[in-house]
Amino acid sequence: MVIPLSWYLILAAALFSIGFFGVxxxxxxxAVLMGVELMLNxxxxxxxxxxxAIHPAxxxxxxxxxxxxxxxxAEAAVGxxxxxxxxxxxxxxxxxxxxLMKG
Amino acid sequence: MNALDILQLLSPELILALTGFVVVSVDLAMRRRDEGRTAATIALLGLGGALVATLLLAFAGTSTVEAFTLAIDPYSLFFKALAIVSVGLVILASISFMRGKSRYLGEYYALLVFAALAISLAVSATNLVMVYLGIEFLSITSYILASYFRQDLRSQEAGVKYFLYGAVAGAVMLYGISLLYGATGSVDLATVGALFSAEGDQRLLGIAAIILLLAGFGFKASLVPFHQWAPDTYEGAPTPITAFLSTASKAAGFAVAGRVFMVALPNLVADWTAILGSLAILSMTLGNLVALKQTNLKRLLAYSSIAQAGYIVLGLAALNPGGDFDGVGGLLIYLLAYLFTNIGAFLVVMAIEQHSGSVDLAAYNGLIKRAPALALWMTLFLLSLAGIPPLAGFFGKFFVFAAVVERNLLTLAAIAAVNAVVAAFYYLNIVRAMFFVESEEQKPVSVAAGLSAALAISGIMVLVIGIAAQPFITWISRSVEMVLVSGM
Structure with a gap:
């Protein structure tokens, strides 16, 4: 059985939201940095x-x-x-x- | 196109990359003996070479040529020249300002050169992968530069805040890019533009992608609501870096946003101009209102630069291809004027900071008696920021506002006009402190040679753009034609 594209997209959207919530x-x-990594993945x-799904070639x-x-x-190294x-x-x-800085 | 042509087209980038590596190596060989003076000299020579290469390409009348995924067109050459000049002025001022404040000055100059390279790549990108890489390259170098005083708590805080906001904004932008790729199966801006329609589901997807992309571009340009990092980072970062972040880095955000929206999403132009228009209102109003109560000059200029970002984005929000005032031209003129004006203001801040160690408004009291030249330059820059004729800032505001009026966006025009008046209040407040408030301190302010040279260049350019605007406007309208033709 082929897993439809939408399942992957829902997984990605969920992961992105979890990462953003973590941030x-x-x-x-x-831990904020880990949230960012989730969003990137x-x-x-x-x-x-x-x-x-579109252009496997x-x-x-x-x-x-x-x-x-x-x-x-690279970003994680600097961060x-x-x-x-x-x-x-x-x-x-x-x-x-x-x-230290506010206002 | 043979190899030699490509070398010539990419000569600004190649010179910048080479300069960066040479600066690092020379600094290593010098074993940090001369406090970075050699490194700064080499960096300035390299930037000069890159500027000449950019201008040669610009005046050779190159139309749109693509080398790999980079467009060498007047639009990108304009922003390259802007970035190189901005970094050059920052380095010129840094030579005396940074001396003794850090042990690692060779890397500092190299990173600034690499930041100019990053902007050059980002503004010419015609491919979403390249857009992402260019922006992240610029971000990562900026994070390091913002926290360059490693022992200083404020500089550390500036760097970490910039990094955390930037990493999230970058990830959100990337999600938007992935949606564009998914909708069209291509990462080439022009192909995305051809395939992306404005109907039904695709329009909804497009609006989502616009908002996600704006997180990344708006972060660079410090547009409300992606501005929260700006006041803290501007205040805590070394002042030359603040000058860089508020001009070249901001211009890069607008340049990339302009190209991506105009070339990749021309069918959704009504949607993204509306979104940008509302961000413009938010940025102008919030920036100006909060700036009113600031007493730290770096922070005041940070909020002022958020408000200025609001005026600048009006140019894109009032996009009007084929009109007398097409909007994008206003955006470019505004950014050119703003570059010299804002760097100039920060140069005065640096001079005062070096003299008194303070960036508070109180340090400017009675400046006209202690340092008449500095006070007069500062007045010039503040008046230009306020948009008073015949200075450079006036032409920026004039062309942007004219486009807004021509598009008949009268509410937007009215809000912008009210904001310009509010802004004049806090700019003139600084002028008042310099001229009419007495100060106990009577010691005259001495300004280092590099800093005065940078100050003179910025000041003269503000006057020249103001008095003889025509050649600049001609050059800019040519740049605009090219990008509008390729995009719409």
Missing amino acids: LARRNAV AVNINLLAFWR ELTGQIFAIFVLTVAA LALIISIYRSRRTIQVDALD
């Missing part, structure tokens, strides 16, 4: 499902997904470095502790 609800910077499912969707993975890794520098001076990575 909004979590206070720990690393939801996009990857979308890209691959569309690629499989062209590799566009697959290559796009590989680019997304690569950029996500974790920033979080470590925060941790070194404040001993916390709670995002609501970042309140």
Whole structure:
């Protein structure tokens, strides 16, 4: 049995929403980053499902997904470095502790 | 197209990439002995070369040529020149400003050059994959630059906030891109534009994609409601980086949004102009109202730049191909004027910050007695931001407002006009502090050579664009024709 495209899209939309909820609800910077990774992987499912359903002969969707993975890794590297520098001076990575600037 | 042609078409990007690598290597070889002066010099030479290459391509009358997934057309060349000039001015001012504040200045200059490269790639992208890569390249370099003072709590906070907002905005934009790909099976902007219709379900999908994409573009351009990072990041980041983020990086957001919407979604033009129009109202109003009560000048200019983003996006919201004022032309003129004006204002902030260590409005009291030249430059920039003729900012506002009126969007025009008056109030408040408020401090302000050079360039350009606007307008209308012809 072939799994229809819509199932993949629903899975991706659910994953994206869970990731977005994580971003909004979590206070720990690393957990926020994990939410972002979920959102990016939801996009990857979308890209691959569309690629499989529409143009399996062209590799566009697959290559796009590989680019997304690569950029996500680079972004996580920079993000974790920033979080470590925060941790070194404040001993916390709670995002609501970042309140020096307001207004 | 043979290899030599491609090399020539991509020469700005190649020069920028090469410069970035040379700056890093030279800095390594110098073992950080001269506080980054060599690195900055090489970076400036490279940027100069890239600017010459860009202008040569622009004046050679290149029409739309595609090399790989990059369009070398007047539209992209205009934004490349803008980005290179902006980064050049920022580096010129950084030489004295950053000295002694960080041990890693070679990388700082290299990252700025790479940021210019990222903008060049993003603004010429004709392919959704390239759009994504360009924007993320720019974002990642900007995150590092915003938190460049690693020991400084505020700079750290600026970087982390920018990163968290940026990562989410990037992911949301990417979801929108995946929807466009799914609807058409192509990632090429022109093919998406040809296949995407405005009927039934596709229109709903298109509107969803527009909103998702706007999260990414609006984040770069700091449009309400994607602006929350801007005040904190602008305040905490090193001031030269704030100047960069508020001009070149913002321009990149508008450039990419303009190309993607005009080329990939021409059938939904009524929908995205309406959405952009409402974002314009929100940005102008919120930015100006909150700016009124700011006393930290970097924060005030942050809110002012959110409000300015609202005026700028009016150009796209009032898109009017074939009209006397086509909207996009207004957007480009506005961004050109805004580049020199806003960088100029931040250069004065840097000079005062170097002198007194403060960015509070109180540090500007009685500036006319202590540093008449600085006070006069600042007045020029603030008047241009307020849009007072005959300065550069006036022409930006004039062309954008004219397009809005020509499209008969009178409510939008009225709200924009009221906002311009509100904004004049807080700009003139700074002028009042500089001229009419006495200060206890009497020590004259000394300005470093690089910073005064950058200040003079920005100030003269604000005057030149204001007084002799015609050549700029001619160049810009040519850029607009090209992109409108290819898109609609």
